[in-house]
Amino acid sequence: MPFEVPVSTFNAQEHATNKVLRSNQLEETILQQFKSSYEDFWGVGGSDSVKGIDEGQVPTFVSTGSRYSVAQMQAIIDVMGATAIQILTAAAGLVQFIEAAYPGVLEDRYKGAAFDYTIGQSGLTLTGLNSAWTPPEVEE
Numbered sequence: 001m002p003f004e005v006p007v008s009t010f011n012a013q014e015h016a017t018n019k020v021l022r023s024n025q026l027e028e029t030i031l032q033q034f035k036s037s038y039e040d041f042w043g044v045g046g047s048d049s050v051k052g053i054d055e056g057q058v059p060t061f062v063s064t065g066s067r068y069s070v071a072q073m074q075a076i077i078d079v080m081g082a083t084a085i086q087i088l089t090a091a092a093g094l095v096q097f098i099e100a101a102y103p104g105v106l107e108d109r110y111k112g113a114a115f116d117y118t119i120g121q122s123g124l125t126l127t128g129l130n131s132a133w134t135p136p137e138v139e140e
Helices: 012-042 070-080 082-101
Strands: 044-049 060-066 115-120 123-129
Touching: 012 044, 012 082, 070 082, 070 123, 082 123
Parallel strands: none
Antiparallel strands: 044 060, 115 123
């Protein structure tokens, strides 16, 4: 006589847990992909500094600047032409989406262009690296 095999029943807790975990993974993936694309486009980077941070304090972001000079980034923008403005417009839309879907998780430095610029008859003209991405001055 074979033993009766237990039949699993629906486990709402397990299903709910899995759905929340997947939602959290999606948020992390969206943030990671957006930041990575942003940093690649502008050539910027940096890291959180914990030097001199007391327990309980939040680390401070320290920029390493951009791998591109203003002139180099301007040359890239010039080659792109109107596409550059389309990309900036799409990026602004993504920032709005991220802010609406996940309020407060995107650092301010990612909410605008990494280079300051003006728009005129000749198109987009870069004026310098945005202060959020300017590396700190090295003390001698």
